[in-house]
Amino acid sequence: MTDNSYNEIIELLCDRLSSLADSEVSITAETNLISELSIDSVKLLNLIMEIEDAFDISIPINALADVQTVHELASLISKIKSAS
Amino acid sequence: MNLLEKLDAAAAARKAMLPEGVGAFGIPIEEVYTATEARIGNRRVLLLGTNNYLGLTFSPECIQAAHKALDEEGTGTTGSRMANGSYHGHRALEREFADFYGCGSGIVFTTGYQANLGTISGLVGRGDTVLIDGDSHASIFDGCILSGAEIIRFKHNDMADMEKRLRRLGDRTETTLIIVEGIYSMLGDQAPLADIVELKNKYRCTLLLDEAHSLGVLGETGQGLVEKTGLQKEVDFITGTFSKSLCSIGGFCVSNHPQLDQLRYVSHPYIFTASPSPATIASTRAALQLLREGSHLRKQLWENCTQLYNRLAEIGYQLGPEPGPVIAAILDSPKQALQIWQRLLEKNIYVNLILPPAAPDGKSLVRCSVNAAHTTEQMTYVGDSFAKLYHEVLQS
Numbered sequence: 001m002t003d004n005s006y007n008e009i010i011e012l013l014c015d016r017l018s019s020l021a022d023s024e025v026s027i028t029a030e031t032n033l034i035s036e037l038s039i040d041s042v043k044l045l046n047l048i049m050e051i052e053d054a055f056d057i058s059i060p061i062n063a064l065a066d067v068q069t070v071h072e073l074a075s076l077i078s079k080i081k082s083a084s
Numbered sequence: 085m086n087l088l089e090k091l092d093a094a095a096a097a098r099k100a101m102l103p104e105g106v107g108a109f110g111i112p113i114e115e116v117y118t119a120t121e122a123r124i125g126n127r128r129v130l131l132l133g134t135n136n137y138l139g140l141t142f143s144p145e146c147i148q149a150a151h152k153a154l155d156e157e158g159t160g161t162t163g164s165r166m167a168n169g170s171y172h173g174h175r176a177l178e179r180e181f182a183d184f185y186g187c188g189s190g191i192v193f194t195t196g197y198q199a200n201l202g203t204i205s206g207l208v209g210r211g212d213t214v215l216i217d218g219d220s221h222a223s224i225f226d227g228c229i230l231s232g233a234e235i236i237r238f239k240h241n242d243m244a245d246m247e248k249r250l251r252r253l254g255d256r257t258e259t260t261l262i263i264v265e266g267i268y269s270m271l272g273d274q275a276p277l278a279d280i281v282e283l284k285n286k287y288r289c290t291l292l293l294d295e296a297h298s299l300g301v302l303g304e305t306g307q308g309l310v311e312k313t314g315l316q317k318e319v320d321f322i323t324g325t326f327s328k329s330l331c332s333i334g335g336f337c338v339s340n341h342p343q344l345d346q347l348r349y350v351s352h353p354y355i356f357t358a359s360p361s362p363a364t365i366a367s368t369r370a371a372l373q374l375l376r377e378g379s380h381l382r383k384q385l386w387e388n389c390t391q392l393y394n395r396l397a398e399i400g401y402q403l404g405p406e407p408g409p410v411i412a413a414i415l416d417s418p419k420q421a422l423q424i425w426q427r428l429l430e431k432n433i434y435v436n437l438i439l440p441p442a443a444p445d446g447k448s449l450v451r452c453s454v455n456a457a458h459t460t461e462q463m464t465y466v467g468d469s470f471a472k473l474y475h476e477v478l479q480s
């Protein structure tokens with residue numbers, strides 16, 4: 001993946017998250033990762049690693065502390081990707 | 085939720101995991117008899133959940149030295165070394181640590197936790213990066229948070245993942261501090277130090293090694309993983325604690341970089357806390373001497389570790405990848421771990437119970453810490469007890 005626009009990132013995140021979360025939940029940019037999806041922290045960390053590999057980036061743990069929603073995660077990835 | 089309600093919610097989550105009346109955390113120890121036995125409630129139990137690796141808690145040399153310091157210098161220093169001054173013992177212990185590791189400088193901290201906090205936050209800051217192992221101890225993690233540096237984790241002991249992350253850092257590797265541990269406290273496995281050093285040199289980073297659990301345990305004279313691997317010259321900073329094999333309380337950092345001394349002027353966990361008490365320093369100095377000369381203790385420790393590790397593996401327990409003074413049985417559910425922990429206590433064996441999220445990968449651990457003072461009979465009794473519980477708890 002070279003040119004990951006924000007939208008592509010959102011699409012990929014929603015896709016991966018829906019495979020992890022309860023099937024009924026529909027995931028959008030505004031979905032809260034912690035309160036709305038019942039994904040445990042181990043699965044979430046594994047997902048982050050998968051995303052890091054997909055975009056060839058490392059997401060600093062301190063930056064993750066500010067992330068609540070799918071949108072915020074996508075913005076963070078896009079920001080790190082464009083800085084690298 | 086207000087502040088107190090948040091604490092109530094956390095307490096409720098903890099209680100949901102532990103049935104009423106089970107005090108697995110912070111268990112009251114009423115009396116301590118020896119390095120391997122104590123009284124819990126009205127039971128005389130075998131201690132298999134301490135970090136007393138060389139079994140020196142009651143060593144006459146350490147006790148005498150502490151008594152003497154107490155008589156001559158009083159109970160406490162009542163302040164920070166920066167403001168109130170450094171006692172002879174603080175300075176002597178720093179020289180002794182530097183000498184032990186063949187390093188130019190050493191600093192003593194009030195705890196091992198603060199040694200990591202103070203060293204890390206003194207070395208890196210905003211704009212720098214720390215690359216830490218996924219299973220890092222909380223003192224390392226908290227030191228990184230305090231520093232303000234960007235924290236990147238690599239998969240535990242996974243060199244391919246570590247290199248991938250170094251490559252992604254690009255030219256930022258020169259301001260990157262890699263932090264690893266000699267022996268990891270959860271599963272008792274060792275860091276692949278030779279590979280880490282190779283990557284550190286290839287990417288021109290700085291390397292800090294925490295020898296908390298490996299001090300006194302690995303290497304001919306007990307320096308830790310650096311000595312076992314012969315890589316003393318390659319590791320930039322070594323931290324460690326007095327609270328395990330040295331049987332007191334405190335921590336240290338040694339280095340060949342003369343800049344280490346500057347930490348005394350910038351590192352809050354060094355400056356804004358009282359220095360270790362004279363008795364603590366005196367018993368630590370005596371213990372360090374015993375540790376250096378203690379190859380017979382290390383031999384006994386490793387015989388005990390190997391005996392118990394092999395026995396538990398033979399029974400069928402899933403264990404960490406290699407034997408060591410920390411031997412953890414990895415269980416699928418908190419319920420199984422709790423049952424085994426409780427039943428061991430009924431058999432007068434005290435071990436540590438570690439439940440998620442404290443244990444890696446959402447697992448639960450029943451963790452044993454072996455020491456040099458344990459006897460072969462005690463290890464056999466522990467093995468037999470684990471064998472019975474394997475059938476009673478895991479196969480029922």
Ligand SMILES: Cc1ncc(COP(=O)(O)O)c(C=O)c1O
Nearest residue numbers: 195196197221223269296325327
């Ligand atoms: C790896 C590691 N580093 C540092 C520490 C902190 O040591 P102390 O008990 O001296 O604060 C510990 C102890 O729990 C540890 O396991």
